[in-house]
Amino acid sequence: MSSTTVINLAEEPANAFAEIKRRGTALLPLRQDGLARFQESGFPTTNDEDWRFTSLKPFTEMPFETMFEPTIQTIGQSVINGIAFSQHDTDRLVFVDGHLSSELSQISNQSEGVIVSNLASALTTIEDKIGALSGKDQNPLIALNDAFFTDGAWIHIPANQALSKPVHLVFLYTAIKDGQASHIRNLIIAEANAKGTILESHISLGQAAASTNVVTETQLGDGSNLEHIKLQDQSSLAIHLASLHSKLGSDARYAFHSFALGAQLSRNNLRMDLAKPGIECMLNGLYMTRGRQLADHHMIVNHAAPYCNSHEYFNGILDDQSRGVFHGRILVEPEAQKTDAKQTNKNLILSDEATVNTKPQLEIYADDVKCTHGATIGELDNDAIFYLRARGLDSQTARRMLMHGFTGEIVERIQHNTIRDELNELVWGRLENEYHLN
């Protein structure tokens, strides 16, 4: 605890910030503004409606060590080869504790004008874009990220171009000691009619209670099409806090898939801004928790233009004393006629002690819209079990088939074939080996 960078952030954020200044880090106004906002708000508490079911105490009560420097630990290529999606032909940007690892990254010749790089090396050209989408959000974690972020991905797909292969953003955490805090910032811009697939993985190398606070801004131009698949598979003590802010152009298609499998506490804030007509936006997620894990997805989809579709599908499987939280708010503004919005949250409870707080919410100010929402919490459907048994399958096989189906419902919405297959196996392997299925 003698290191100058280990501080109690809740009480002395300015001390940590002094280190930022000392380093002469870029974007000082943005950072200072973030610090000021954070000092004003402090950490959210469970008195805050948006955080009612999720206490940040495991995060705020830790010693806090911002990872200003890249780790000196050597991470071999074998580590990369062992992670999900590594066997696919992708470009890869690897970050360790929020710092780019050039040795582990691998970028091929993308189409002309496509940029796949780290953010820190491009700050001078993109500084006005950072915070453009997340800036108005009151979330203190964004303020904190504004102040302290080190690096992250910068992806730019120019108009009418496509990523020639998926880009895999790999975030590794050394997690050597409790309190290590990585602040990561990603910026993804797809111009008009641009296309691509982006994979995002978060993986702990150590077992300590290290934290991640990642902010991603995604801007999609008119007619663009982006599939974004996130796998959070950190260790059972890790804390994963994420904010995704997306702004979509006319007729843009954005599919975001969230697989929350790891971490003791994970929170995904998803904010979708649908302010142009003809958008299709899908938020599709699966969380699986056991032990004392908590997985929280908190989303606001704002329909501010007509003829947009938004679909949110979240399934959760909860074992032991774990908890799931789903908050899905769809806001349909008066001008957003012909909106088609749907949200479902289904939860499968494998233990008497697991709990779910689900809050699907519709707020509609237009009169010609189609909006549905629903949530279920329970065990496997007995009628379905009987149906399968009546076809000769034993009860264990029937139950497994249904559980596989429960995850499959989410997995099958991934458009990228081989990635979908890999996630299907990964998720199912995890359930078979680590959950109480019978």
Add this chain to the structure above:
Amino acid sequence: MLEIKNLQARIDEKQILKGINLSVKSGEVHAIMGPNGSGKSTLASVLAGREGYDITDGEVLLQGNDILEMSPEERAREGVFLAFQYPVEIPGVNSTYFLRSAVNQIRKHRGDEELDAMKFLKLVKTKMKELGLAEEFLKRPVNAGFSGGEKKRNEILQMTMLDPSLAVLDETDSGLDIDALRIVADGVNRLKNQNNAQIVITHYQRLLDYIVPDFVHVLYDGCIIKSGDKTLAHDLEEKGYDWLIKDS
């Protein structure tokens, strides 16, 4: 083939079946008719082994074996097939995967060789064609988002693939238009041979124009109150059930 002797069953303290006797021989088709609430669907469920029913008396012998002690899957493997009145939607479970697992489970039990993916697909596609089901059906999750007619045809497809010795069709005609009814009936008729039997539970005589029964039974208040040949179905169509109920 099937001997039902004095079968009595209740659910939540309510006696539904009050002593059913029925004998079905190989090669026969039996129709069971009756007003709502008479116990038709309960009989189907009890035969297939659905949980929640308390069997208070009687026995059900399938080729001499008492099936009431068997689990639903054991009954299915022994050759009982229930075509559900309300087929269950199973999102996320692929139709091909499900059906191949079921077919192979039953083949294994019979000592037949399991079908590999190629052989299975070839077989199922032939059967689907006969039932007027599009191939993309196989890629969809089991019954999820299917229309009423598709669900019923899917039941018949499963039945065709599993080749049961005793098929129980629980109101398979409900919700079908006349074309779909004909396709479903054709499927059932194709399956019929001298080594199997079919019990067709229906509300309406019209299905029996296409699946011609050897025997018709009227179930009322948990008992079979009248049995006859196919002309009984026509009488019921004309006169309703009241004349029988008054007599019983």
